[in-house]
Amino acid sequence: MKAICTTPGRDLEVREVPAPDKPVAEHMLIKTDASAINPGDIAFLKRAPLGQVPTSLYDIWGVSGAGTVIAVGEGVPMSRLGKKVSFYRSLINAGETIGSWCEIAQMHHLTCVTLPDDIDPIDYSGSLVNSITPYAFWKQAQQDQHRGVLVTAGTSATGIAMLGIALAYDVPIVSIVRDTTGWQELTALGAKKILVQTDPNFDQDLATVAEEKKTTAIFDGVGGDLLNRIMPLVAHGSTVYAYGYLGGGAPVCFHSSMLMAKSLTIRNFSNFGSQAVQDRQKLRAALDDLADIITMPHFKTKRGESFGYDRIEYALKYSETNHGKAILMPPPYE
Numbered sequence: 001m002k003a004i005c006t007t008p009g010r011d012l013e014v015r016e017v018p019a020p021d022k023p024v025a026e027h028m029l030i031k032t033d034a035s036a037i038n039p040g041d042i043a044f045l046k047r048a049p050l051g052q053v054p055t056s057l058y059d060i061w062g063v064s065g066a067g068t069v070i071a072v073g074e075g076v077p078m079s080r081l082g083k084k085v086s087f088y089r090s091l092i093n094a095g096e097t098i099g100s101w102c103e104i105a106q107m108h109h110l111t112c113v114t115l116p117d118d119i120d121p122i123d124y125s126g127s128l129v130n131s132i133t134p135y136a137f138w139k140q141a142q143q144d145q146h147r148g149v150l151v152t153a154g155t156s157a158t159g160i161a162m163l164g165i166a167l168a169y170d171v172p173i174v175s176i177v178r179d180t181t182g183w184q185e186l187t188a189l190g191a192k193k194i195l196v197q198t199d200p201n202f203d204q205d206l207a208t209v210a211e212e213k214k215t216t217a218i219f220d221g222v223g224g225d226l227l228n229r230i231m232p233l234v235a236h237g238s239t240v241y242a243y244g245y246l247g248g249g250a251p252v253c254f255h256s257s258m259l260m261a262k263s264l265t266i267r268n269f270s271n272f273g274s275q276a277v278q279d280r281q282k283l284r285a286a287l288d289d290l291a292d293i294i295t296m297p298h299f300k301t302k303r304g305e306s307f308g309y310d311r312i313e314y315a316l317k318y319s320e321t322n323h324g325k326a327i328l329m330p331p332p333y334e
Helices: 039-046 129-145 155-167 180-188 202-213 224-230 256-262 278-294 308-319
Strands: 002-006 010-018 028-038 064-072 084-090 102-106 112-115 147-152 173-177 193-194 217-220 239-242 265-268 302-307 325-329
Touching: 010 308, 028 084, 039 129, 039 308, 064 102, 064 129, 084 129, 084 224, 112 129, 112 278, 129 155, 129 217, 129 239, 129 278, 147 155, 155 173, 155 278, 173 180, 173 202, 180 193, 193 202, 302 308
Parallel strands: 147 173, 147 217, 173 193, 217 239, 239 265, 302 325
Antiparallel strands: 002 010, 028 064, 028 102, 028 325, 064 084, 084 112
16 A cells, blocks of 8 residues: 655655554554644654654554545454544554555544544544543643633634634633634534633733633643733633643743742643543543544644645645645545
8 A cells, every 4th residue: 555654864755655554452544534743753854853653564654544444453442343533543652553644544443433434524533632631631720620721823724713712612712823713613513701811901801701700721832921911810710721822932931920920830731741642441431432523613623735655745744834725635635
């Protein structure tokens, strides 16, 4: 079968590799319909230390995708055979994994969420990576005794998925967006409390609504200047869970007295380190929960242009410069 593989220099090339015919225990073979290129793909390829790169047979790349289960290994319920799934292979770093950028992937069954039979898998070819993060975050925030969420990257794929989690589980949520276009997008998705950074009343409104809604769990995918701006305004007892840095390289700067005055905490958040992912029973429960709500529009992949495997370099460039995600399509797509 055709696959996009990494070279020793961590470049990419299209190769012919053996197609799997029987899955190993706890794994499934998935006929790939599409694979969205996520920011994590690019980060792993260009910057991540080698020890952090998840392994894959034949060095096939790709962590996200969607397709149809065509075979199940020992320990996997037969009921999954023939089901459409969205998958995110990094949830379990298994040595027998075959990455998503190929015609037939091999995934541990706990890296896959079942999709309804009547949907287009392409719409979910990058969904699980974005939905498991806010799900795991909210479970952590609940454990830390938080009641509501403040989202800094409101219109990012993960920010929109966080809105979906909040609506599904009746969680108070306030979303921050850059401009009125973002406000319109989130309003159409059911958001009730949206703060626009360019609004002249932004600072005052944030301080007021954060206290009113008790949005003390700050889901921060921006960092930088925006975090510097909102830190003095957030509710007393807030915790900043930093999971991304869309704000670029600007440092976070504040006086330590503010931490004490507002009883603030700053901590890193990663779904890989969360109990929802690390504990396999909880991961199974998370995937079942997400299967129940995955058809909400908040969890659809933002589709951009589609590319055949031979155009992978164009797809990567597109991913870095466009709003929608580049979608890799297996042969015979050209």
